[in-house]
Amino acid sequence: MPMHLLLAMLRNPATTGALLPSSRALATAMARAAEGADTVIELGAGTGSVTGALLGMLPGVPLICVEWQPALAARLRHRYPQADVRHASAKQVVDELGDLPGRVVVVSSLPFRSLPVPVASETAHSLCRFLTRGRERKLVQFTYQPREPFPAPRQLCWRRTSVVWRNAPPAGIWELRLGGPN
Numbered sequence: 001m002p003m004h005l006l007l008a009m010l011r012n013p014a015t016t017g018a019l020l021p022s023s024r025a026l027a028t029a030m031a032r033a034a035e036g037a038d039t040v041i042e043l044g045a046g047t048g049s050v051t052g053a054l055l056g057m058l059p060g061v062p063l064i065c066v067e068w069q070p071a072l073a074a075r076l077r078h079r080y081p082q083a084d085v086r087h088a089s090a091k092q093v094v095d096e097l098g099d100l101p102g103r104v105v106v107v108s109s110l111p112f113r114s115l116p117v118p119v120a121s122e123t124a125h126s127l128c129r130f131l132t133r134g135r136e137r138k139l140v141q142f143t144y145q146p147r148e149p150f151p152a153p154r155q156l157c158w159r160r161t162s163v164v165w166r167n168a169p170p171a172g173i174w175e176l177r178l179g180g181p182n
């Protein structure tokens, strides 16, 4: 499986953003952060490490997986027939979510710091618009940087919830949601 991300990295380094799939420890931590969700949207599912953890830890919870690279999307569909795999851009799928009811958790492996600037900013903008429409929505995002994954408007609040040391490199897990009293 590492070979697939390596090939994707050679073809699209800025979009792929990692040489190695997320470790089991990182995938487990991301899935744990989505516990309690009614629907999970996974962005940048890649080789499916986080997908596997989500399906294992949240059985029966509808999962939409989004992957922009066609070969990776096709592999995900084959490997995880129980997930709704979309070969699409994250922005396109987030914009189509509209008023999805209940607790919606967006779990993202998107490499915001290496994506082309217009893609990163339009995707971040769509995510923020989606999150500001309800308190039951949150984004879970990992990053290798010591700071917030991307800037967000003032009504949304970033919080770093953990650091996964058993990942190469170590990754911080951040959550973004509406701020203020619940």
Ligand SMILES: C[S@@+](CC[C@H](N)C(=O)[O-])C[C@H]1O[C@@H](n2cnc3c(N)ncnc32)[C@H](O)[C@@H]1O
Residues within 6 Å of the ligand: 005, 008, 015, 016, 017, 018, 020, 021, 022, 023, 043, 044, 045, 046, 047, 048, 049, 050, 066, 067, 068, 069, 072, 088, 089, 090, 091, 109, 110, 111, 115, 119, 123
């Ligand atoms: C860090 S890699 C995948 C990490 C994944 N957890 C794994 O273990 O394979 C990020 C993934 O995001 C995908 N990606 C990047 N930009 C995207 C976008 N705008 N929409 C959907 N997927 C995107 C890349 O193709 C890549 O597979």
